[in-house]
Amino acid sequence: MNATLVHDLIFYVMYAALAIAVVIIIERTIWFAWTQRQAKQLEKQMTTDTMTLNELPEALRRQTSLPVKMIEPVLEKKNGVSSEAMNDIMDAQYLLSKPAMTRGLWLLETVVTAAPLLGLLGTVMGIMDTFKALAASGVSDASQVSAGMGTALFATGLGIAIALLCLVSNNFLQNRMERINELLKVLLLRAATPTRASNNEGWKEKGVQRYA
Incomplete structure (x- = not known):
């Protein structure tokens, strides 16, 4: 086994993982910010008396955002x-929103775990390569040994740095996702709440008088 080749490949893998992680972090940050803004705007405009999407501002209806897609089937079945059955619809819509919310986050979690291990493997391979070179050439210069060891240890440092970046970013995104989930739950509850007219009819059918 060529330790130098494996050592170099590990560096390439770590740099590729870093590039993928940065892309995911930027994409998820932008998507979460846009989705949270849409959910807040929808939360301000929608009440329990809202019956259809047509009652909402056109600017919100034109946006194919996750909040709008979630509440549309609920409003269609309202009353x-x-x-x-409405609870089942709400649960289904909430569960269907999960893949869009968590897309790509599993990669960040994987990088958090794998990056330090890759860095450690790179260090081991680098040390093996250094010792092999020393044994072959019989070099006794301490500066050359230090240079080889420094390159090997750099792999561990890079792996830890990548893991820390992904860990902090993942925690930030998880917190943002939790806030969006809370807004989505509020929207689902408002969309599923029967209107006052429907409540009155239900009370009349049961022969129960409604008190103000």
């Missing part, structure tokens, strides 16, 4: 199904 037309039982409470148990």
Whole structure:
């Protein structure tokens, strides 16, 4: 096994992982910010009396955002199904939103775990390569030994740095995702709440008088 080749390949893999992680971090940060803004705007405009998407501002309806896609099926079934069926629809819509929310985050979690291990493997291979070169040439110059060891240890440092970057970014994105999930739950509850007229009809059918 060529330790030098493996050592170089490990560096290439770590740099590729860093590039992928940076792309995911930037894309998720932008997507979460846009989705959270859409959810907040929708939360301000929508009430429990909203029956269809057409009652919302056109600027919100034109946006194919996750919040709009989530509440549309709920509004379509509003006042037309039982409470148990509506709960099932709400649960289904919430679960269907998960893949869009978590897209790419598993890669960050993988890099957090794998980067230090790759760095350690690169260090081991670098040390093996250094000792092999010393054994072959019989070099006794301490500066050459230090240079080889420094290159080997750089792999561990790079792996730890990549892992820290991905860990902090992943925690930030998870916090942002939790805030968006809370807004989505509020929107689903508002979209599923029966209107006052529907409540009145239900009370009349049951012969129960409504008190102000």
